[in-house]
Amino acid sequence: MSTLSPVHVIGHLNPDTDAIASAIGYAWLLRERDGLNAIAARAGAVTPQTAWVLKTAGLEAPHFLADASPRFERIARTLPPVLPDRPLREAWAVASASHSGAPIVDADGAPLGMVTGNSVFHFFSRQMEQRVDLENVSVARVLNVPCRDAMDADVPRFTISMRVRDGRGRVAREERDDFFVIREDGAYFGICRSPDVLNPPRMQIVLVDHNEPSQAIGALEEADLLEVLDHHRLGNPPTKTPIPFTIDPVGSTSTLVGERIAAEGLTPPPGVAVALLGGLMADTLILKSPTTTERDHRAAEQLAKWALAPRDGGIPFADYRAFGKAVLGAGAGLGVRTIESVINSDLKIYEGGGIKFGLAQVEAANLLELSDRLGEISAGLEALCQARGLALAVLMVTDVVRSASRLVLAGAQAARLDPLPYTRLADGTLDAPDLVSRKKQLLPAILGMLE
Numbered sequence: 001m002s003t004l005s006p007v008h009v010i011g012h013l014n015p016d017t018d019a020i021a022s023a024i025g026y027a028w029l030l031r032e033r034d035g036l037n038a039i040a041a042r043a044g045a046v047t048p049q050t051a052w053v054l055k056t057a058g059l060e061a062p063h064f065l066a067d068a069s070p071r072f073e074r075i076a077r078t079l080p081p082v083l084p085d086r087p088l089r090e091a092w093a094v095a096s097a098s099h100s101g102a103p104i105v106d107a108d109g110a111p112l113g114m115v116t117g118n119s120v121f122h123f124f125s126r127q128m129e130q131r132v133d134l135e136n137v138s139v140a141r142v143l144n145v146p147c148r149d150a151m152d153a154d155v156p157r158f159t160i161s162m163r164v165r166d167g168r169g170r171v172a173r174e175e176r177d178d179f180f181v182i183r184e185d186g187a188y189f190g191i192c193r194s195p196d197v198l199n200p201p202r203m204q205i206v207l208v209d210h211n212e213p214s215q216a217i218g219a220l221e222e223a224d225l226l227e228v229l230d231h232h233r234l235g236n237p238p239t240k241t242p243i244p245f246t247i248d249p250v251g252s253t254s255t256l257v258g259e260r261i262a263a264e265g266l267t268p269p270p271g272v273a274v275a276l277l278g279g280l281m282a283d284t285l286i287l288k289s290p291t292t293t294e295r296d297h298r299a300a301e302q303l304a305k306w307a308l309a310p311r312d313g314g315i316p317f318a319d320y321r322a323f324g325k326a327v328l329g330a331g332a333g334l335g336v337r338t339i340e341s342v343i344n345s346d347l348k349i350y351e352g353g354g355i356k357f358g359l360a361q362v363e364a365a366n367l368l369e370l371s372d373r374l375g376e377i378s379a380g381l382e383a384l385c386q387a388r389g390l391a392l393a394v395l396m397v398t399d400v401v402r403s404a405s406r407l408v409l410a411g412a413q414a415a416r417l418d419p420l421p422y423t424r425l426a427d428g429t430l431d432a433p434d435l436v437s438r439k440k441q442l443l444p445a446i447l448g449m450l451e
């Protein structure tokens, strides 16, 4: 991992596919071209359409950034912890190398205290109160006492996810200079020093696909805005220094990122190109929206060259229009998609237990959408079984937000799936509250049942 401070590239709240894709693409370019530690981020949950594009691109969703206020994780120094029974000289070595306190942490990760100049001073004071004859105590002997005897056991703790600004008051009132930073489960993560808490480094942010503060993550004023790359109207916040600021009235921010990558003579990994092509197709409705320009057409051609080259790991679509249709199809709710696309967009045929069967998966924003289309879907699955010679077919309708699925079964041998551990609802569908993966959950269960 890079030791450079991270630069977060992030799109607007309620991110659409262009906001996510342009963040991924521009972060890639900033890493590749400028050597920055650029990290794509998102300001909200991904939509089913974006989830489909990312899955097709073979990419993870960017990490979620709740706001631009620095967290304790950012200012933590991950010093090597010292066990409480180790001699004081080990903590001393850590403290003098780091010019801070030395963390004393037990074997299972629980922070116990800190050895600091002050805590050792107090240790001496206690010795004197106990009338230990200090003239006969050598430094070597003192440095051999267990750390736990000379540590400060009352060091305040801050959780990695806590905003630094929320810890400022506490730190300002303390006489100590060093504090524990702990994980959510209470385990040691690192230490932080009061100057870092009182004046934390600002987050470095690049905005893509928006420039208005009202559309951006919270606490933007606590961050350093490095750059804006966008295709919307102006509504930008003031900055203290001049920054690169691009508003270009083209169809998508993904277009702008694609153009810049091409202008550098670089070739992105196919997944990045797929994501950008997805963002462009989604924002321009396959180059048909009134916002579409000639530049979007050229960018689409270029991205398609990178994204659709199967030999280089690209995706199997005939051209960007075919891919664009799939993108828009993945964005539509179940309510408006054709049954054809609901069943076939993500259909896989398997063989097992002497039969051929099909498992299709579709993502829905809401499982209630299924009820309205159930009759057509069942008929479509039966027709699929006929046409492809399948003994059974299952459509797995997955609510990606709530991580639950409903199963619609069809085919002459559908009854073989009766033992599946899911509740059969009045409409004949199966309610599978924790089922999200066809590959890892449903397929193994079905294969087990057909044996």
Ligand SMILES: [Mn+2]
Binding pocket: 018, 019, 209, 231, 251, 252, 253, 283
């Ligand atoms: Mn956009």
